[in-house]
Amino acid sequence: xxxxxxxxxxxxxxxxxxxxxxxxxxxxxxxxxxxxxxxxxxxxxxxxxxxxxxxxxxxxxxxxxxxxxxxxxxxxxxxxxxxx
Numbered sequence: 582x583x584x585x586x587x588x589x590x591x592x593x594x595x596x597x598x599x600x601x602x603x604x605x606x607x608x609x610x611x612x613x614x615x616x617x618x619x620x621x622x623x624x625x626x627x628x629x630x631x632x633x634x635x636x637x638x639x640x641x642x643x644x645x646x647x648x649x650x651x652x653x654x655x656x657x658x659x660x661x662x663x664x665x
Contacts, residue, residue, distance in 0.1 A: 592635065592638055593650075593651065593654055594654055595611070595635055596610075596611045596612040596635060596638065596654075597610060597611075597612045597651050597654045597655045598610065599611050599631075599632075601614060601632075602632060605618065606618060611636065612639060612648070612651050614636075614639060616640075616643045616644075619636060619639055619640035619643050619644075620640065620644075622637075622640060623637070623640050
């Protein structure tokens with residue numbers, strides 16, 4: 582894979598693993614943020630750095646109805662009720 586393609590795959594993987602570090606939805610995975618929250622950032626401005634880039638990407642995917650493309654990348658979480 583070319584470096585650009587590798588970077589794009591990494592960004593998609595980060596959407597399903599990276600949690601929102603601040604604000605109303607702190608702790609929510611970027612891929613699980615509601616569309617209205619992502620649209621608010623699109624209107625008001627995305628933060629600088631990786632988090633802003635990921636939020637912009639997720640907003641674009643949500644706006645174009647492409648959230649389901651992330652489903653195969655989601656990490657299956659262990660069932661908490663079976664952990665002891």
